[in-house]
Amino acid sequence: MKRKKFIQVISFLILRGCAYLILAVLLLFIYDIASKGGAVISWEFLTQAPRRGMTEGGIFPAIVGTFLVTMVTAVISIPVGVFAAIYLNEYARQTRLTRIIRLSIRNLSGVPSIVYGLFGVILFVNAMKFGTSLLSAGLTLGLLTLPWTITASEEALKTVPQSFREGALALGASKWQTIRTNVLPYSFSGIITGAVLGLARAAGETAPIMFTGAAFYLPSLPHSLKDQFMALPYHLYVMATQHHSIIKVRPLAYGTALVLLMLILAINLGAYITRYRLRKIKME
Amino acid sequence: MKMEEKIKIEVRHLSFYYGSTPALKNITMKIAENKITAVIGPSGCGKSTFIRCLNRMNDILPGTRVEGEILIDGQNIYSPQVDVIELRKRVGLVFQKPNPFPKSIFDNVAYGLRINGVKNKRIIEEIVEKSLRQAALWDEVKDRLKDNAFSLSGGQQQRLCIARALAVEPKVMLFDEPCSAIDPIATAKIESLIHQLRNNYTVIIVTHNMQQAARVSDYTAFLMLGELIEYDKTEKIFTNPSHRLTEDYITGRFG
Amino acid sequence: MQILQKKKITRFKESLIQTFFMTNATLAVMILVGIFILLAWSAIPAFKEINFVKFMTGVNWDPTSPVKEEYGILSMVVSTFMVTFGALVIAIPIGIGVAAYLSDVAQPRTREIIKPVVEILAGIPSVVVGFLGIVLFGPLIAHLFHLPNGLNALNGSVLLAIMALPTIISISEDSLKAVPRSYQEASLALGASRWETLVRIKIPAALSGIIASIMLGMGRAIGETMTVLMATGNASAFPHGFLSSIRTMTATIAIELGEVPYFTTHYYALFGVGLVLFIITFLVNLSADLILHRYQEREQ
Numbered sequence: 086m087k088r089k090k091f092i093q094v095i096s097f098l099i100l101r102g103c104a105y106l107i108l109a110v111l112l113l114f115i116y117d118i119a120s121k122g123g124a125v126i127s128w129e130f131l132t133q134a135p136r137r138g139m140t141e142g143g144i145f146p147a148i149v150g151t152f153l154v155t156m157v158t159a160v161i162s163i164p165v166g167v168f169a170a171i172y173l174n175e176y177a178r179q180t181r182l183t184r185i186i187r188l189s190i191r192n193l194s195g196v197p198s199i200v201y202g203l204f205g206v207i208l209f210v211n212a213m214k215f216g217t218s219l220l221s222a223g224l225t226l227g228l229l230t231l232p233w234t235i236t237a238s239e240e241a242l243k244t245v246p247q248s249f250r251e252g253a254l255a256l257g258a259s260k261w262q263t264i265r266t267n268v269l270p271y272s273f274s275g276i277i278t279g280a281v282l283g284l285a286r287a288a289g290e291t292a293p294i295m296f297t298g299a300a301f302y303l304p305s306l307p308h309s310l311k312d313q314f315m316a317l318p319y320h321l322y323v324m325a326t327q328h329h330s331i332i333k334v335r336p337l338a339y340g341t342a343l344v345l346l347m348l349i350l351a352i353n354l355g356a357y358i359t360r361y362r363l364r365k366i367k368m369e
Numbered sequence: 370m371k372m373e374e375k376i377k378i379e380v381r382h383l384s385f386y387y388g389s390t391p392a393l394k395n396i397t398m399k400i401a402e403n404k405i406t407a408v409i410g411p412s413g414c415g416k417s418t419f420i421r422c423l424n425r426m427n428d429i430l431p432g433t434r435v436e437g438e439i440l441i442d443g444q445n446i447y448s449p450q451v452d453v454i455e456l457r458k459r460v461g462l463v464f465q466k467p468n469p470f471p472k473s474i475f476d477n478v479a480y481g482l483r484i485n486g487v488k489n490k491r492i493i494e495e496i497v498e499k500s501l502r503q504a505a506l507w508d509e510v511k512d513r514l515k516d517n518a519f520s521l522s523g524g525q526q527q528r529l530c531i532a533r534a535l536a537v538e539p540k541v542m543l544f545d546e547p548c549s550a551i552d553p554i555a556t557a558k559i560e561s562l563i564h565q566l567r568n569n570y571t572v573i574i575v576t577h578n579m580q581q582a583a584r585v586s587d588y589t590a591f592l593m594l595g596e597l598i599e600y601d602k603t604e605k606i607f608t609n610p611s612h613r614l615t616e617d618y619i620t621g622r623f624g
Numbered sequence: 625m626q627i628l629q630k631k632k633i634t635r636f637k638e639s640l641i642q643t644f645f646m647t648n649a650t651l652a653v654m655i656l657v658g659i660f661i662l663l664a665w666s667a668i669p670a671f672k673e674i675n676f677v678k679f680m681t682g683v684n685w686d687p688t689s690p691v692k693e694e695y696g697i698l699s700m701v702v703s704t705f706m707v708t709f710g711a712l713v714i715a716i717p718i719g720i721g722v723a724a725y726l727s728d729v730a731q732p733r734t735r736e737i738i739k740p741v742v743e744i745l746a747g748i749p750s751v752v753v754g755f756l757g758i759v760l761f762g763p764l765i766a767h768l769f770h771l772p773n774g775l776n777a778l779n780g781s782v783l784l785a786i787m788a789l790p791t792i793i794s795i796s797e798d799s800l801k802a803v804p805r806s807y808q809e810a811s812l813a814l815g816a817s818r819w820e821t822l823v824r825i826k827i828p829a830a831l832s833g834i835i836a837s838i839m840l841g842m843g844r845a846i847g848e849t850m851t852v853l854m855a856t857g858n859a860s861a862f863p864h865g866f867l868s869s870i871r872t873m874t875a876t877i878a879i880e881l882g883e884v885p886y887f888t889t890h891y892y893a894l895f896g897v898g899l900v901l902f903i904i905t906f907l908v909n910l911s912a913d914l915i916l917h918r919y920q921e922r923e924q
Contacts, residue, residue, distance in 0.1 A: 089817045089819075089820070090817065092817075092819060093817050093818060093819035093820075096819050097725075097729045099721065100721045100722070100725035101725060101729065101730075102721075103717075103718045103721035103722045103725060104721075104722050104725045104726070104730070104734075104738050106718065107722055107738070107741060107742065107745065107789065107793075108737070108738065108741050110745075110786060111741050111744060111745055113760070114748065114756055117756065117759070117760055118752070118756070165648050165651060168644070168645050168648035168649075169645070169648040169649040169651065169652060171645050172642070172645035172646050172648060172649040173649055176642050176645060176646065177649070178431055179431055182650075185653055186649050186650060186652055186653055188910075188913060189652045189653040189655075189656040190652045191909060191913060192656055192906060192909045192910065192913075193652060193655060193656055195840060195843040195844070195847065195905055195906075195908070195909040196656075196659065196847065196902065196905060196906075197846070197847025197848070197874055197901055197902070197905055198750075198849055199847070199849040199874045199877050199878055199898070199901070200663070200847070200898055200905075201659075203663060203666075203877065203881075203894075203895060203898045204658070204659050204662060204663070206881075207662045207663075207665075207666050207895075208658075208662060228655055231651075231652070231655070232652070235649075235652065248464070248466070248468035249468070249470060249471075251426070251429075251464065251468070252468045252469075252470060252530070252533075253470075253480070253484070254426070254429065254457065255424065255426060255457055255461065255462040255464075255534070256457065256458070256461070256480060256481035256484070256533065256534065256537055257454050257455065257456075257457040257481065257485070257537060258454070258481075258484045259454050259634065259638055260638060260642075261637075261638055261641050266480075266483075267470060271471065285747060286747070286749075288749075289747075289749025289750070289751065289752070290749065290750075291749070291750065291751045291849070291850045292849040292850060292874075292878060295878065295881075295882070296881055296882060318749055318751040318752075318850075319751075321751050321752070321755060322751050322754075322850060322853075322854070325754075325755050325758055325759075325854060326758075326853075326854055335759070338755065339759075342752050342755055345749060345751075345752060346748070346749075346752060349747055349748075349749065350744075350747075353743075353744075452631060452635075454634075
């Protein structure tokens, strides 16, 4: 008996150690980026364009570019994702087609981001002649985000108890009425949260936009969907690896990393707070 | 058994299969209008499956098959021309576990009306009150119709679900073991309101509680392993059953 | 009682709505198939010039050599698997450990801290992780092993482990939580300790989910681009150890696609690499699926 207890204590301690290891790694990351990046962040850094080959100035166009391409991504992936999830969870029967669809979705979420980039080059940049642009990059990111949106939306739909649906059907509601009045309203917060979290991931992606629209330095902000754009992740990449004076711009790279992280953190927080608030309203 | 009353529902050679497994075997019976018919039998005998055939709720289960006919007012509800949505407005179902929607008490009862396109506020309010009175719940909730349905007790929630089903003004009311998840005091209230319903509705109630069947119903059907063993006036089933199996079940020799 | 005939309009409207939703769903299949087709279509011209066997088994990737162009992808394939293997060695024990910790050991308040930590870690973009590989782990590795710089397979493995961990942790934790309470209670009622219940009952019961999580983590590692691009050194020779600089398939594509002239053999060959990469990750994910299904069938 005592031996059992002893083994348990040690084992649980090891498990606890694993958890704290992860915590430590995260804290290390945050500390490094926050301290070295924080030194560089200033109002000018955030609102000005880069100067002198990026050795001075700010990253404003990259912030704008990231924001814009994420918007395009949202327009593509959120509606399609939600609709696909509605079909899968509310309508689909256990047929071979349904299995193939689900398999495809799971598989798509594992496709490497660079492969999406290649696909985007072939389809959007070349075949559809959109060229390297916000549109091409946004569409590519949209495809990348789609499996996530579908899965998250389906999870949200699943949380609605089956009794809501059965109760509505038993009262003579049609399938779509049931979904519209008894399923969607109660899964709405989950769907939105999932969608926004997907966008947060899209905002940090580099490989899909590297060859479909992102550029390191542009003289002006994009005016239309056909323009190229600057983006935070790509900016960071170039600053960290290809710049002609890497060491000199390292602090600026840190700053870019910090801004990117804070942006993603803000989006995540926003999603969670919104979900919390929406849930509270539902309960009352 | 010869039935003198008017027939509301006629079940003809009804068989039901989950995949290749039969759950109901060749059931034939006539259900009287404006009377309460109880369906009893041991667990797994097919009572719930049977009652869910009457409003085609089983349609939503994949891989199932129906043979035979169910005629309501002479119309076979399984015929391809029948709109199952309209059917469910005429045949209401109260589930075993109370399942109010996460809306207000008022909105729960009004739900069926709203999806049918009823928009007039006064009509909705009238029907909601009438339904809640029929479900013996009005006095308890009339001052808090805007409260969330989940603030009610289990027995109250079930009565709310009954009111909700009644609001659609069906002709037939199905109850699938409505009191199995409810405490005895609330059960008594529900039994008494079901008893009142027979004036205006044809009621079919599935129950595993024999005393309940004896208290509440006019006719009783005894099912076992998917077959209809005996069907007669309640009084006769419980005092002088014709079938040996029925007698054994009633007297508790198996259950 | 009059049961009305099917209202033709509502029937039509309902089936139209259903078809609409179904189209959105089948889009997923079309995209997957589309990726394969377009990649293959773009890669085919390369194989007019390049011998396919040499492509798959050749060790030298040197498309820009003035002397002799070579298109062997073996080195980069091995590099990819090497760095993935290293990542899994680190991530599997830690990942399952944290998952078990969250599901069975942690107090609610600690869970409230660690779970967000995992999610935040998952949300760090790969380019930032790669950046940290350059500025944090690189110097550390260089110092520990007395190397000129720390950009090598080891660095990549550590970083990929960090990226795969959230996947492994969250899916494993979900699997552990999904184990019915009745199993746990039965085990405890028989006198087993919580640890024994975890190891003998819960983990085996959740095994399919755990394995699936590992394979998904593996798929992530294989397909990672930015992290390895920034932290592994990108020497395109055949790797000789974890401390050597390596270049993965993903890195090769990312580096060369921007510079290669359009529509040359080199250009098409890069799509060939992309196709191989796609096929590998497709197979890994497919296997994960099959494992899940077979296990679930057995359970039933």
